[in-house]
Amino acid sequence: MSKAYTPAEHESRVWDKWIRANAFHADPARVLTGDAQPYSILIPPPNVTAALHLGHALNNSIQDILIRAHRMMGFETLWMPGTDHAGIATQTMVDKKLKAEGKGGIAEYKKKELAGENGREQFTQLVQDFKDEYEARITDQLKKMGCSCDYERQRFTMDDICARAVREAFFQLFKDGLIERGKRLVNWDPVTQTALADDEVEMEDIDSHFWYMKYPVVDNSGNETGEFVTVATTRPETYLGDTAVAVNPNDPERAKFIGKSVKLPFVNRVIPVIGDDYVVAPDPESSDSKAKYASGFLKVTPAHDPNDYMIGQRHNLPIINIMAPDASISDKHGWEDVGDAQRFLGLSREDARVAVEAAFRDANLLADKKLYSHAVGHSYRSHAPVEPYLSDQWYCRVTDDRLRGNAQRCLVPDQRTEQSIKDWPDSRPKMDTPGSNDGTMTFHPSRYAKTYETWHDNLRDWCISRQLWWGHRIPVWSKVTSFPIDPKAYSDRDWSGNSAPSLEQKYEHLWKPEYQGVLAIHEQANADGTWTSHICVKPGNEEFERELESDAYTQDPDVLDTWFSSALWPLSTMGWPNPEAANNDDDRADDFPALLAAYNPTSVLTTAREIITLWVSRMAMFNRYFLGDKHAGRAPFKDVFIHAMIQDGEGRKMSKSLGNGVDPLDIIDSHGADAMRFTLCQMTTQTQDVRMPVELDEKTGKNTSPKFDIGRNLCNKLWNASKFAIMMLESNPIEPGMDIDPQDLSLIDRWMLSRIVHATNAINTSLRKYQFKDYADAIYDLLWRDFCDWYLESIKPTVATDPNQRAVLRLVLDSILRLMHPVTPFITETIFERLESIPSRGVIGFNHSETRSSDTLCQSGWPEPIDELRDEVAEDAFGRVQSLVSAIREVRAHNKVIAKRQIVLHVAGKLADDVQRWSPLVETNAGIREVTSDAPGGSSAAFTFEGAEYHLSDLADAVDASVERERLQKELDGLDKSIKGIEGRLSNPGYVDKAPAHLVQQTRDQLAQLVKDREATRAALDKLG
């Protein structure tokens, strides 16, 4: 074995070995036959927009740790990999890329599409190519990190199997009235020109102004009375679409204006002054900024402000949209009475604001302008300010109890808050109802349950249509007809007096028996007396779709929000709704029917904070809805683990623009995948952020962090310890035989086995509680402190001649490899290859769990030592050895005794017997050449151990008395201080009376020990004179 561990020499070979062994492929049949328990994780599918960053590395390391540990524990383990098409993000990336290449971007393809030249198809093909490239890169990265996903089951949110799930889900929701068409104000991104969901809007604080604009009051004949009302606004340019001015009816000064009218300057539209208690009365002293800046008159622009929209609804106000989809001022989208305001047409929102301000100022109608800072919504993709924009969109009625209620109810009861249950009494999990499937999902750390709960309590309907090309096309075909086409409309309605056509005549092709159940219809009456019918078609009925199209039905041009397909991830990846069809779609697998039965719900979802609302909630809703029958179905996972976010050393997010990101592949190159994984694991505490100081590596020009040295050093330590152990085992082979009785082992061997039991328990607990730092620390302590510092050092003189000890050495190294494997898979597998060929002999009770193979370490069993191997006697005894050795080393260090010099230990009484019995542990670890009960003849150094004074001699040719005096005096001072503190505690009657008796006794024992130590130390000091 080489002097140091060199990851690059082993990682790809080990990876190939795992793949050859088919080690990561899950067999759901074993779960269904009861041969193994299931353990499954769905990867949060990374966006195909970019390579994986360090946050992904963290999240995937965590998942792989859980997956590998459970695979070794004997679970039939599935880790499903995949990627997300990330609609708007990917489309934007490709658009930018095309523009950068001078190809004009999506705008060119939109022109082509309008010209009937298949622009849409051409563009989506380009996106598809981009996706293929990044999907391959991401998959390669996962493999380089060692992620033991079942790559034969890799999915993509837009592949055939996922697409079928999307179609089916949409169809069912549509049929059940949970998807509807609505004309409402949406969050409009004028740059990408699509609607956005509420959670795709990011609030940013903007330094802006309040403008105070004067509108002249007019009389019934439209003549100005000379009075003015002054509206206060942050968006003066939207005044063009004002359809009212509102005042609070309880406003003593201004209520008198209600019923009067004002004229919009330049536009010359006459609009009413209305009363609405939404309006805040002005109060310059108020801490509420609205009241502070308000004028008492609120301009009402229903088409460009959500609140104004609601006021408009209440008062039946006209809605005048003054903007084009790119948010420029336009009279082509619902604005007719432009009047003298032509000067503003064609301006951007920003330019229009400047122009409106100037026009009002010139006309002496600008009363004031004040500085004001407020939060404005921006598109999370284009970062342009979002425009509230009136448009027709599809909505998913997530506020319906069938969706929201089930998401609320699936949370475990002890993570619900009283307030939420008070506000939503029906949302209390119905744990006592058999088959309810409620109350089964648990967040770790538990505080994140509140985020989840609050989100649902404040939910609004979800706008799911996007004006994009890259995504799942909405499976709805629409047409305007002069009469309703749904037979129900005929039966429900009285058509007397109207010449309704015969249904059979006109639409009978829709009602053929073979189309029973394949379509669902929503129909709406239009203001002009026509009808719009929306027909949603169940997946797999292409001929029917063609038939609709030949009947002048057109498919909705929009696509679905990416999160709609992500929400189906736990279902679509497992072949829902048609596992047999999924078998046909994917030539790598033919066990989809078993997959859904065996692995939904999954064991745990591991993800980042911001995903709780975007994704976790929606998966919960959909999984429960679509798998439900009498009751709502199962939650999609049992546990949700939310990991910390990695920030740089200054607490900033890692980002491309700051240049403070660390690329996982760079770290794998410089430190190895295992080192990266261990470091990330060790950083994963239960807090919400963790910091990683970022430095520029001058040799490579890449960002790195000294943190990764921790992992590299640990791997190197393991490598060298293994090298040493294997050397010992190869030069003196173990003779196989019956399992050894632990009673026949020496103290150090029993101690080491006991430490393995201790570490195994600690590690099992840590993994169960998702405490990954604790897992890493347990590994560190076991490998470095117990095994290397003490065990290997202690066995050096005896291992060559003690065959039982060699058997233990081999077993212990083997166990360490197994316990470490989940976090450092490559190096442990590499060492395991070497260790495997070395003969072994067992110890009674030192067991492993059963797995389906043991060809590779990654498939081998997890340590399951029986509790009896936890040896308190050996731990106590070796603990005393460690204390004695430390005491001696301290004396050696103070006297600058070089490591090579072997010294003489003078002990008497019981300790002499103990040292004799422990031999050679103290001698080996403390550099002792002779243990004697004789008093030292020449110069010596004294030390205190367990309340008695002992000596060391032959430290040097002569011991420096002043160094010794100084050391002993310091020790004495420390003891004095401790004794004083403890005496103080014991002299407090409150403590003695009220503290638990065993604690008081413990304190008394401690005091007695310290007093003895002090006497011994003082005696030693006195002798020095």
Add this chain to the structure above:
RNA sequence: GGGCGAGUAGCUCAGUUGGCUAGAGCGUUCGCCUUACACGCGAAAUGUCGUGGGUUCGAGUCCCUCCUCGCCUACCA
């Protein structure tokens, strides 16, 4: 505005239901190439546990006040 989190050694972080003299790694200092490992070994130094109060025999830990920072959330008057 509301919610959540963080503030402990120079740095990064532990510290579970209140109970030994508050810990680890890195860094620092001293001594060592003790043939598994200098990506190492041994020893050492460093803390007003953000502030101010309270509960308690006892508070880093529980309660209240305030300060600083971060994140999430909120109808752009």
